[in-house]
Structures are given as C-alpha cells and as structure tokens.
Amino acid sequence: MTPLIEFKDVFKIYNMGDNVVRAVDGISIQIEKGEFVAIVGQSGSGKSTCMNIIGCLDVPTQGQYMLAGKDVGTLNDNKLAEIRNKMLGFIFQQYNLLPKLTVLENVEVSLLYGNVPKGERIDRAKKALDRVGLTDKLEHTPSQLSGGQQQRVSIARALAGSPSVILADEPTGALDSKTGRDVLALLQELNREGNTIVLITHDNSIAATAQRIIRLADGKVVYDGPSGGKGAVVHAEDEEAVSQ
Amino acid sequence: MKFLQSFKLALQSILKSKMRAFLTMLGIIIGVGAVTVIVGLGNGMQNYITASFESMGTNLVQVNIQGRGASRTVSVDDMYALVDANPELLSYVSPMVGISGTVKIGSENIKTTSVSGVSEDYAKIASSELTDGRFIQYVDVLRRQPVCVVGSYISKNFYSGNAVGETLKVSGTAFTIVGVLKEDSNSEKGGSDDIIYIPYSLAAKMSWTGTISSFVFSGSDSETVDKAVTTIKESLYKVYKSYDYFSVVSMSEMLDSLMTMVNVMVIVLGAIAAISLLVGGIGIMNIMLVSVTERTREIGIRKSLGAKQKDILGQFVIEAATTSALGGIIGILFGALLCAVGTSIISSLTQEAITVAPSFTAVLGAFSVSVAIGIIFGYLPARKAARLNPIDALRYD
Numbered sequence: 198m199t200p201l202i203e204f205k206d207v208f209k210i211y212n213m214g215d216n217v218v219r220a221v222d223g224i225s226i227q228i229e230k231g232e233f234v235a236i237v238g239q240s241g242s243g244k245s246t247c248m249n250i251i252g253c254l255d256v257p258t259q260g261q262y263m264l265a266g267k268d269v270g271t272l273n274d275n276k277l278a279e280i281r282n283k284m285l286g287f288i289f290q291q292y293n294l295l296p297k298l299t300v301l302e303n304v305e306v307s308l309l310y311g312n313v314p315k316g317e318r319i320d321r322a323k324k325a326l327d328r329v330g331l332t333d334k335l336e337h338t339p340s341q342l343s344g345g346q347q348q349r350v351s352i353a354r355a356l357a358g359s360p361s362v363i364l365a366d367e368p369t370g371a372l373d374s375k376t377g378r379d380v381l382a383l384l385q386e387l388n389r390e391g392n393t394i395v396l397i398t399h400d401n402s403i404a405a406t407a408q409r410i411i412r413l414a415d416g417k418v419v420y421d422g423p424s425g426g427k428g429a430v431v432h433a434e435d436e437e438a439v440s441q
Numbered sequence: 442m443k444f445l446q447s448f449k450l451a452l453q454s455i456l457k458s459k460m461r462a463f464l465t466m467l468g469i470i471i472g473v474g475a476v477t478v479i480v481g482l483g484n485g486m487q488n489y490i491t492a493s494f495e496s497m498g499t500n501l502v503q504v505n506i507q508g509r510g511a512s513r514t515v516s517v518d519d520m521y522a523l524v525d526a527n528p529e530l531l532s533y534v535s536p537m538v539g540i541s542g543t544v545k546i547g548s549e550n551i552k553t554t555s556v557s558g559v560s561e562d563y564a565k566i567a568s569s570e571l572t573d574g575r576f577i578q579y580v581d582v583l584r585r586q587p588v589c590v591v592g593s594y595i596s597k598n599f600y601s602g603n604a605v606g607e608t609l610k611v612s613g614t615a616f617t618i619v620g621v622l623k624e625d626s627n628s629e630k631g632g633s634d635d636i637i638y639i640p641y642s643l644a645a646k647m648s649w650t651g652t653i654s655s656f657v658f659s660g661s662d663s664e665t666v667d668k669a670v671t672t673i674k675e676s677l678y679k680v681y682k683s684y685d686y687f688s689v690v691s692m693s694e695m696l697d698s699l700m701t702m703v704n705v706m707v708i709v710l711g712a713i714a715a716i717s718l719l720v721g722g723i724g725i726m727n728i729m730l731v732s733v734t735e736r737t738r739e740i741g742i743r744k745s746l747g748a749k750q751k752d753i754l755g756q757f758v759i760e761a762a763t764t765s766a767l768g769g770i771i772g773i774l775f776g777a778l779l780c781a782v783g784t785s786i787i788s789s790l791t792q793e794a795i796t797v798a799p800s801f802t803a804v805l806g807a808f809s810v811s812v813a814i815g816i817i818f819g820y821l822p823a824r825k826a827a828r829l830n831p832i833d834a835l836r837y838d
Contacts, residue, residue: 249832252745254744254745254831254832254835255832274749274750275749275750275751278744278747278748278749278750279747279749281744281745281746281747282746282747283747287745287746289835293738293741293742293745293835294742295739295742295743297450297453297454297457306743306746307746307747309446310743310746310747310748310749310752311747354746358747
C-alpha cells in the first residue's frame with residue numbers, strides 16, 4: 198500500500214546572498230493513513246518548512262513529496278490550492294479564523310472554495326461544529342469565544358472538508374495548559390476515529406500525545422519512532438543540553 | 442455562490458468603516474453627479490429648443506439673399522411665382538422685413554418689442570391665431586396702410602386686452618391696431634408674444650432698404666421640406682449663378698444644427714466632469730491597495746483553505762466594484778437633486794421653463810461607468826492580493 202505521505206530525499210534550500218540555508222536537508226519519511234505523528238524540533242530545525250511542504254503551501258527545492266501517491270512538487274498554484282482544499286485541514290497556533298464571519302460561516306469557507314452546494318455545505322459545517330461541541334455557538338463571531346473555543350472552531354473547519362490529513366501547527370501554543378490538554382484529547386479522539394493527524398510542535402510533552410515522533414534537528418531527521426521509545430527522550434535531552 | 446458571498450463581504454466591510462468608504466466613493470459621487478447634471482441640462486435645453494421650434498412649425502424654410510449689387514435681383518413677385526409653380530412643395534411665402542426702430546405707446550418707449558413687415562399669408566405660415574380683430578390683408582400691403590397686428594403681451598400690458606382700434610407709433614409712424622394674436626408663451630416681455638406685424642411694403646419703405654432680402658416659405662408637408670429647399674435653391678441659382686449669394690435653410694435643419702451645438706457642449710462639459718471619475722477611480726485603487734495590505738492575513742487564511750488566485754482576485758474586484766457602484770448610485774441621487782435645484786434656479790432667473798432631467802439611458806450609463814471604474818481600478822490591487830505567497834501572508838501581523 199502506498200503511504201499517505203512520503204518524502205523522498207526532500208531538500209528545501211534558500212539562497213540568502215552568500216549564505217545557503219538548508220532548511221530541509223535530505224529528509225525521507227513515510228506516514229501511513231490513520232497515524233498520529235508529531236514532528237518535533239527546536240526553532241530552526243526545519244519543522245515549519247516541513248509542515249509548509251506537507252501542507253502544499255510550499256514545494257521542495259529537490260526531491261519528491263508524494264501525497265497519496267501523487268507527486269505534488271510539480272503542480273502549479275491552482276492545483277496546489279485544490280489539494281489544500283480537498284485533502285488537507287489546517288489547525289494553526291493563532292486559530293486564524295476570519296473575524297468578520299460567524300462561527301458557522303468560518304467553517305463553511307473551505308467548503309465554499311470546494312464548490313459544495315449550499316445545503317450540503319451547511320449540513321457538513323454544522324456536523325463538524327457538533328463534533329467539537331459548539332452547536333450552540335453557530336451565530337457567534339470568533340471574538341465572542343474563548344481561545345479554546347476558537348481553536349475548536351478551527352478544528353471543526355479542518356474536519357468539515359473531510360481531509361486526508363489534518364495538520365496541526367502548535368495547536369496549543371496560545372492556550373493555557375488545561376485547555377491545551379482538552380484540545381490534544383480532542384485530536385487523539387479524532388485520530389481514533391480514523392483521521393490522520395500530523396502535529397508540529399517544539400514541546401516534547403505535547404509531542405508525547407502522538408503515537409509516533411519524528412524529531413528534526415538542522416533540517417535532518419534525528420529520531421523516528423514510537424513516542425514511548427527511548428530515543429525520543431534521549432535526543433530531547435541532548436538537544437536541551439545543547440541549547441543550554 | 443462565491444459571488445454572493447463576496448458581495449456580502451464587500452457590503453459588510455463598507456458598512457464597517459462608513460467614513461472611509463464614503464471618502465473613497467467621493468470622487469465617483471462627484472463625477473457621476475456632475476455628468477448626470479450636465480446631461481440633464483443638455484436634455485432640458487434640447488427639449489426646450491425642440492418645443493419652441495415645433496410651435497413655429499418645422500416645415501418652414503427661411504431664405505436670405507445677400508445679393509451681388511443691382512444687376513441681378515429677385516423680386517417679391519418672383520417668390521410668389523415660385524410658390525405658384527410648385528404647389529406640391531410650397532404653400533405660402535411671405536417677405537420678412539425687420540424694423541429696428543423704437544415702439545412708442547402713449548408716452549412710453551418700448552425696446553424689447555420686435556417689429557416685422559410681413560404679408561397677408563404670414564398668419565398661415567406661422568400658424569398664428571387671432572383672439573381679436575383681423576390679420577394684415579392684401580389690400581393693406583398693396584396700399585401700404587399703416588395698420589398692425591400685435592402680440593398678446595402688448596395687448597394685455599398696454600391696452601388691458603382691448604387693443605383693436607388703438608394706435609401706436611413705430612419709428613415715428615402712427616399705426617392703427619387691427620388685430621391681436623393668441624398667446625403663444627405666457628405673454629412675457631421680450632418673448633414670442635412681444636411682437637408687432639405690419640405690412641411688408643410699408644416696412645420696406647420705412648427701413649430704406651428698397652429691395653426685400655428675407656423670405657419665409659411654408660412647405661406643404663414636413664416630409665418634403667428638403668425637396669422644397671432644393672427647389673428654392675435651384676431657382677435662385679438660375680438668377681445668381683452661384684450658391685454664395687443666398688442661403689436657404691429649413692427650420693428642421695436649423696433645429697438639427699442647434700441640437701448638434703447643444704450635444705457638443707454636453708460632450709465637452711461631460712468630458713471635463715468625467716475627469717473626476719478618473720480621479721475617483723484612482724482613489725478606489727489607493728484604498729484597495731491599503732485594504733489588501735491590511736488583510737494580508739485574511740488572504741493567507743483563505744489561501745490555506747484552498748482559495749485559488751481567481752477566487753481572491755474575484756473577491757477584491759467585487760469589493761471595488763461594489764464600492765464604486767454604491768458611489769455611482771449616490772452620485773445619481775446627488776445629480777438628480779442638483780437637477781431639481783437647477784430647474785428651479787433657471788425658472789426663477791430667466792422665466793423660461795427648462796426642465797433639467799437626465800434621460801434613463803444617461804443614468805444607466807453613469808451607473809455602468811462607475812461599476813466599470815471599480816473593476817478596472819480594483820483589478821491591480823486584487824491581483825496583488827491574489828499573488829500573495831500564502832506562507833508569508835499567514836505570518837503577517
């Protein structure tokens with residue numbers, strides 16, 4: 198079976214004058230359908246660039262990124278937009294909701310760009326909001342909600358499009374620890390229901406929520422294995438020692 | 442669907458910052474308002490001119506002869522002969538002799554009144570009707586009788602409506618009033634009711650011209666007026682062997698050339714007003730560029746959710762078009778208000794009833810132009826938005 202996400206020796210190289218920055222320096226990974234993977238690393242480790250590539254917001258300089266068996270690196274802007282719309286769901290640290298729209302409209306946006314007819318669109322948006330427990334907030338605007346509620350709206354928005362992969366970029370970064378735990382618990386539940394989730398974080402304790410950890414440093418994979426594995430912790434300690 | 446959504450979003454963002462939206466629209470409002478008023482004024486003038494020509498009759502043909510000395514001349518009899526020879530084209534002819542002397546009624550001098558020498562057929566040519574007495578008759582012309590027909594203004598103002606039998610003086614000659622014309626336009630001073638007709642034979646003698654150089658023909662049908670003009674021209678050509686010594690113009694030709702003049706005026710003034718539309722368009726472009734920068738993050742979010750370039754482009758173009766269309770609507774209302782004000786100002790200043798009102802097509806045109814301006818000037822900022830890199834846009838604060 199082809200993996201859902203496959204990096205084949207992927208590089209992302211930026212030329213900044215004389216400086217050549219290798220943000221992603223030859224990464225090869227595979228993520229199967231139904232997995233819950235955390236990509237962990239300090240800032241500058243290349244995890245954000247990785248996320249941008251997985252999320253089809255960016256394309257590799259070199260190497261292949263296969264999403265569901267399709268080489269994404271060769272696609273144009275419009276095709277990438279279509280893939281983001283149909284196959285990917287984003288959850289951001291800052292929620293990134295549209296402030297002028299209601300909760301329901303926010304969840305509808307990606308369906309709107311996917312040309313889903315009105316009735317179905319509202320149905321699916323309501324169902325997704327129901328799933329995250331916000332049925333009573335449909336007509337509120339984001340500013341009327343708490344941080345945790347806003348993050349749940351953005352999870353609902355990601356769910357509504359029934360994506361192949363949910364990409365969560367520091368989803369708890371702006372939340373207090375209790376609300377953060379609730380959001381992570383929700384992500385775990387969604388994973389148990391069959392959703393593939395890729396979590397990007399710098400925080401080892403948050404990464405531990407996932408079944409599998411891919412640790413990056415200087416654009417390279419330094420650990421790839423189960424979150425309970427010894428290497429995950431060892432490398433984490435190494436890194437902390439280095440950064441101190 | 443997306444169109445409706447974009448339209449709704451555009452209205453929301455306009456309502457959210459009313460002052461800014463109003464200032465953005467101001468150029469469009471002034472431009473559309475000015476164009477509406479100018480077109481309205483042009484229409485009013487055309488309607489007024491058309492109405493006054495129609496009251497005179499559009500099948501009239503005016504002949505002026507400059508002549509070339511005494512060797513070749515056309516007499517009044519020649520003109521009558523022309524009518525007799527072409528009954529299917531021409532019905533009547535009357536010489537027209539203008540008198541520039543002062544009119545004196547009692548001890549009062551009147552300077553506004555126009556005095557013309559005409560024939561007995563002139564009443565039929567000008568479709569004038571009498572309310573009292575009779576028109577000038579053939580025998581008056583033949584014997585150069587000092588009789589006259591006056592307009593309703595003179596009768597009302599100086600004789601309380603009972604002018605027949607009274608006398609007045611034109612350049613020192615006393616005339617007996619034999620008839621009063623029916624009111625044509627409100628009996629105003631200096632208007633078409635402030636007139637005196639006398640026999641042309643006497644008028645020619647009084648003005649020392651000797652030869653008569655102006656004639657008015659009435660065509661038998663307004664359809665054949667052009668043919669009548671040609672016939673008159675040809676017969677005069679036989680006398681003068683050139684078209685340079687006389688002019689033959691039908692009223693409908695004069696009307697046409699006046700209309701052209703008004704049209705040219707409207708186009709020139711309208712073009713000046715349209716510059717303000719251009720300035721308004723640049724204002725919209727400016728604000729849209731600011732708006733794109735302010736909403737960079739929103740654009741990033743939409744792109745991450747799968748918005749294509751054309752979706753973002755459409756959203757911003759629709760927003761610009763909505764802004765300018767709204768400006769256009771306000772401008773049309775503003776213009777309509779100015780038209781109403783203009784109408785009352787004209788009537789209070791000149792006593793002329795010119796209704797300033799733009800045509801439906803002009804209003805529709807002004808609206809379409811304002812929408813088009815929004816689309817044209819909104820395109821550049823919208824393209825900028827559409828081409829933003831989603832990663833940078835998402836990081837933008």
